[in-house]
Amino acid sequence: MRRLFCVLTVFFLFLASLGFSAEKSSAVKSLHIQTNYVDIYKDISNGYVGNWQKYGQTFENLQKNYFKTIYLSILVAIPLIFILHYLLIGPKKFSHEGKKILIFTVLNRIIHWTAALSFLTLVITGLIMVFGKYFGGGSFVRFFRYLHFPAAVVFTPFGFFMFLMWLKDMIFAPGDITWFLKFGGYLSRKNENIMPVGKFNPGQKSWFWLATLGGFVMAYTGYYMYSFSDFTDNLRIYAMIHNILGMALLVMFLVHLYMSLFAIKGSLNSMLTGFKSEDEIRVMHCRFYKKISGKDCVN
Ligand code: HEM
Numbered sequence: 452m453r454r455l456f457c458v459l460t461v462f463f464l465f466l467a468s469l470g471f472s473a474e475k476s477s478a479v480k481s482l483h484i485q486t487n488y489v490d491i492y493k494d495i496s497n498g499y500v501g502n503w504q505k506y507g508q509t510f511e512n513l514q515k516n517y518f519k520t521i522y523l524s525i526l527v528a529i530p531l532i533f534i535l536h537y538l539l540i541g542p543k544k545f546s547h548e549g550k551k552i553l554i555f556t557v558l559n560r561i562i563h564w565t566a567a568l569s570f571l572t573l574v575i576t577g578l579i580m581v582f583g584k585y586f587g588g589g590s591f592v593r594f595f596r597y598l599h600f601p602a603a604v605v606f607t608p609f610g611f612f613m614f615l616m617w618l619k620d621m622i623f624a625p626g627d628i629t630w631f632l633k634f635g636g637y638l639s640r641k642n643e644n645i646m647p648v649g650k651f652n653p654g655q656k657s658w659f660w661l662a663t664l665g666g667f668v669m670a671y672t673g674y675y676m677y678s679f680s681d682f683t684d685n686l687r688i689y690a691m692i693h694n695i696l697g698m699a700l701l702v703m704f705l706v707h708l709y710m711s712l713f714a715i716k717g718s719l720n721s722m723l724t725g726f727k728s729e730d731e732i733r734v735m736h737c738r739f740y741k742k743i744s745g746k747d748c749v750n
């Protein structure tokens with residue numbers, strides 16, 4: 452009876468392992484030349500578990516000692532920098548009295564807000580998973596883990612639509628380097644810091660590329676973590692990529708929030724109504740202003 456049980460167990464493990472790729476199939480091949488069941492089991496289970504020494508320890512070390520600390524540092528340091536910026540330099544203010552220009556169509560705004568809200572859910576639920584231990588784990592954290600996946604299902608197509616709709620305007624131009632060198636004029640209290648910027652500035656472009664392409668990598672790695680359909684070592688690599696890229700996304704997301712909610716007074720309005728003031732476009736997006744109005748940027 453025990454022998455039959457052993458044989459059946461090995462048989463089912465063998466069948467299951469057929470569904471996996473190269474490394475695992477080499478474990479299965481050796482089935483034919485080995486007779487000791489313990490060795491056979493070890494070989495097959497190695498196919499699933501992978502080599503602990505290869506990525507296991509690195510992963511465990513990063514997960515236990517570094518990821519949480521880095522996430523926490525980001526959550527403390529970035530808002531602190533922005534509070535200092537707001538107090539010492541302050542937001543840019545433009546007259547909203549004059550002419551208004553339509554920048555974001557209804558479709559732009561629907562796509563933006565659907566991607567934005569699903570992404571916000573991903574960040575919050577992702578962070579709750581990262582700091583799960585401090586939230587007491589259990590059903591509370593599990594609830595947010597279950598929410599992370601549907602949020603990813605919504606974000607992925609809308610991230611793709613966003614990619615298509617703004618791709619043309621987001622390609623970097625040679626003049627963009629000046630903007631980076633001057634930190635976009637955000638370190639100056641002067642409102643009139645005119646630079647040759649198109650419809651989107653290079654900071655916005657950087658966020659666009661990271662959020663869309665990075666978002667797809669997050670969806671790809673997340674999908675494998677969800678479905679468990681790869682070697683354990685590969686899953687560890689995906690989890691590492693997911694966490695490290697997650698950090699970059701979190702930094703840029705906080706920057707995006709500060710820029711759109713605080714750094715330019717009334718900026719949020721443009722994403723709600725679609726309109727920006729002519730004055731803001733003239734100063735902050737001079738190249739674009741010249742193109743649509745035919746006028747010079749300096750008053
Ligand atoms: C700052 C942003 C993010 C953080 C901190 C984060 C964090 C995490 C963590 C810790 C897990 C592991 C859950 C587990 O142990 O199984 C996870 C899983 C996952 N993530 Fe993220 N994530 C973020 C953004 C994203 C984005 C942008 C996407 C997709 C577009 C995404 C898709 C997924 C998916 C599909 C899973 C698997 C869910 C599951 O196993 O139920 N994540 N994420």
Ligand code: HEM
Nearest residue numbers: 563566567568570571651655658659662711718719721722
């Ligand atoms: C929920 C939080 C968010 C808020 C409050 C917000 C707000 C805004 C605002 C006000 C603008 C217009 C900025 C301007 O041109 O003056 C904007 C633009 C934009 N947003 Fe968001 N957004 C959020 C989340 C996101 C997310 C998650 C993404 C990407 C996944 C995103 C991608 C973009 C892009 C690519 C633009 C155009 C370029 C730029 O201004 O950066 N936003 N957002």
